[in-house]
Amino acid sequence: MLISTIPDPAEPATLPLEEQTYRRLRQALVEGVFAPGDKLSIRRIAEALGTSPMPARTALRRLAAEQAVDVMPSGTAVVPRLTREAFQEMAAIRAALEPLAIRLAAPRLGAPTLQRLQAMLDEHAAARASGQPEYFLRVDRDFLFALYRAAEAPTLIGMIEALWLRRGPLFWEARWVLMARPAEAAHRHGQILDALRRGDGEAAARELEGEITDATSFLLAEMRFAGDPAPAGLAALAGKRGASRPPRPLQRRAF
Amino acid sequence: MLISTIPDPAEPATLPLEEQTYRRLRQALVEGVFAPGDKLSIRRIAEALGTSPMPARTALRRLAAEQAVDVMPSGTAVVPRLTREAFQEMAAIRAALEPLAIRLAAPRLGAPTLQRLQAMLDEHAAARASGQPEYFLRVDRDFLFALYRAAEAPTLIGMIEALWLRRGPLFWEARWVLMARPAEAAHRHGQILDALRRGDGEAAARELEGEITDATSFLLAEMRFAGDPAPAGLAALAGKRGASRPPRPLQRRAF
DNA sequence: AGGACGGTATCGTGATCACAAAATGACGGC
DNA sequence: GCCGTCATTTTGTGATCACGATACCGTCCT
Numbered sequence: 113m114l115i116s117t118i119p120d121p122a123e124p125a126t127l128p129l130e131e132q133t134y135r136r137l138r139q140a141l142v143e144g145v146f147a148p149g150d151k152l153s154i155r156r157i158a159e160a161l162g163t164s165p166m167p168a169r170t171a172l173r174r175l176a177a178e179q180a181v182d183v184m185p186s187g188t189a190v191v192p193r194l195t196r197e198a199f200q201e202m203a204a205i206r207a208a209l210e211p212l213a214i215r216l217a218a219p220r221l222g223a224p225t226l227q228r229l230q231a232m233l234d235e236h237a238a239a240r241a242s243g244q245p246e247y248f249l250r251v252d253r254d255f256l257f258a259l260y261r262a263a264e265a266p267t268l269i270g271m272i273e274a275l276w277l278r279r280g281p282l283f284w285e286a287r288w289v290l291m292a293r294p295a296e297a298a299h300r301h302g303q304i305l306d307a308l309r310r311g312d313g314e315a316a317a318r319e320l321e322g323e324i325t326d327a328t329s330f331l332l333a334e335m336r337f338a339g340d341p342a343p344a345g346l347a348a349l350a351g352k353r354g355a356s357r358p359p360r361p362l363q364r365r366a367f
Numbered sequence: 368m369l370i371s372t373i374p375d376p377a378e379p380a381t382l383p384l385e386e387q388t389y390r391r392l393r394q395a396l397v398e399g400v401f402a403p404g405d406k407l408s409i410r411r412i413a414e415a416l417g418t419s420p421m422p423a424r425t426a427l428r429r430l431a432a433e434q435a436v437d438v439m440p441s442g443t444a445v446v447p448r449l450t451r452e453a454f455q456e457m458a459a460i461r462a463a464l465e466p467l468a469i470r471l472a473a474p475r476l477g478a479p480t481l482q483r484l485q486a487m488l489d490e491h492a493a494a495r496a497s498g499q500p501e502y503f504l505r506v507d508r509d510f511l512f513a514l515y516r517a518a519e520a521p522t523l524i525g526m527i528e529a530l531w532l533r534r535g536p537l538f539w540e541a542r543w544v545l546m547a548r549p550a551e552a553a554h555r556h557g558q559i560l561d562a563l564r565r566g567d568g569e570a571a572a573r574e575l576e577g578e579i580t581d582a583t584s585f586l587l588a589e590m591r592f593a594g595d596p597a598p599a600g601l602a603a604l605a606g607k608r609g610a611s612r613p614p615r616p617l618q619r620r621a622f
Numbered sequence: 623a624g625g626a627c628g629g630t631a632t633c634g635t636g637a638t639c640a641c642a643a644a645a646t647g648a649c650g651g652c
Numbered sequence: 653g654c655c656g657t658c659a660t661t662t663t664g665t666g667a668t669c670a671c672g673a674t675a676c677c678g679t680c681c682t
Contacts, residue, residue, distance in 0.1 A: 128442075128665065154634065164667045169634080170428055177432035179522065186674055187383075187634045201520045204471070208463040216459070265456045267434065267533075271526060278522075383635065409664065419637045424664080441644055442664045 144284025399539025
């Protein structure tokens with residue numbers, strides 16, 4: 113993995129190096145710079161970022177503590193490969209937590225926030241039409257998190273972010289599959305916003321729960337997960353790595 | 368805070384020092400060795416544990432990442448003081464997550480597990496009768512976590528543990544108040560177990576949700592939180608620290 | 623040709639040090 | 653008597669180093 117793949121900080125150099133390292137790695141994770149299974153070595157990251165191993169170590173351990181990366185018994189961090197069971201479990205947690213965020217947010221939504229959400233929804237449609245999955249997914253995410261943030265529940269938001277962080281690498285792989293979802297599913301966000309405009313947080317929460325459930329079963333059907341058997345005919349061609357993701361540079365030893 | 372207050376590891380020295388440090392601090396946190404507001408200095412902890420500052424730093428940052436401690440802008444870790452709002456938010460999250468764990472666990476409960484849970488329930492009654500709040504709280508916690516663990520949902524359990532970890536110091540302060548709760552509330556665990564024996568996970572989950580809600584409003588009414596106004600008459604006597612916790616050693620500069 | 627083996631490069635851990643920022647405590651002035 | 657100010661101490665950060673363990677890769681044997 114090349115240095116240039118790590119998103120630039122654009123931060124004033126006043127923040128501690130550890131914080132900068134943490135943020136860059138975290139953003140790289142959600143943006144799918146790393147593929148599941150990539151190994152993140154302390155020394156390589158430090159070298160890539162031009163620091164000593166120390167800030168990289170701290171940042172990596174911090175990500176490990178929030179489950180954003182796994183850590184092998186040797187101590188090396190690795191981008192998590194989600195199994196089918198783990199993905200299902202996370203979906204169940206999301207289905208409990210994110211509707212709760214909406215319920216908490218509902219009574220706090222003022223006209224300006226509702227307008228901002230509507231604007232994001234319009235952009236959502238544009239993003240879908242654009243055919244650029246990364247744009248589409250980002251807008252999708254921004255809409256939901258703008259909503260969650262209105263709940264003013266920092267602990268809850270932190271937990272939801274941790275879940276999305278862990279899902280990041282998989283979502284990147286799933287981006288084309290996700291755009292192929294029937295457009296009807298995308299209108300859910302509109303219905304959520306409608307319900308919120310009526311002041312019916314409960315309906316909005318139920319709508320979101322349905323959306324999470326549907327998207328999950330869609331992905332469970334359409335995606336391959338860690339531990340899935342390789343498709344018979346292709347296995348011999350692709351090698352035991354199993355995945356045939358085309359556009360990544362060869363020799364991806366991560367850092 | 369004296370060295371001897373940190374629980375002993377009883378671990379084979381084969382684990383990395385950072386892991387040992389982390390576990391000891393974590394246990395100290397749930398056991399209420401530290402009071403909310405205590406400052407946990409890297410160097411002091413390292414000295415108390417006879418290591419270099421490095422493992423202490425890593426362990427502390429790990430605890431910070433899971434919200435078990437807060438970290439001041441200067442970088443010093445501090446045992447969190449829960450505000451009323453934060454406590455309420457955490458209760459709402461618990462009310463979403465822990466019933467989910469029960470729902471997931473319900474279909475997986477076999478006869479041996481149910482028996483073990485019943486045994487813990489009996490011990491629960493004994494603990495209540497004993498009048499020792501620490502014993503009482505520990506058994507209470509063990510019963511619930513034994514149940515949650517049956518869900519075999521590691522991510523979910525990790526999140527629930529993180530919530531309890533954050534609540535630890537407050538619960539320690541609340542231990543006498545909690546034992547004073549009407550005994551009727553304690554029978555809820557029995558009703559949960561009954562529902563699970565009938566295979567009705569849904570009823571058990573609702574029961575737990577009610578228990579969490581009730582315990583929360585009880586504590587909100589009975590306890591004082593960070594940011595609460597000091598009781599008028601006592602303020603002059605107790606000084607501006609506000610709290611009158613009697614049995615702690617003076618000059619508690621933490622580590 | 624496939625699998626086991628051994629050597630080498632790399633890895634994570636933890637100690638020590640230098641430095642700058644922050645907290646602490648005492649002193650003097652209002 | 654109370655508050656602001658300054659010097660001292662303590663704090664966290666990050667770099668560097670040594671050490672033991674691990675993983676990787678080419679080679680050899682079967």
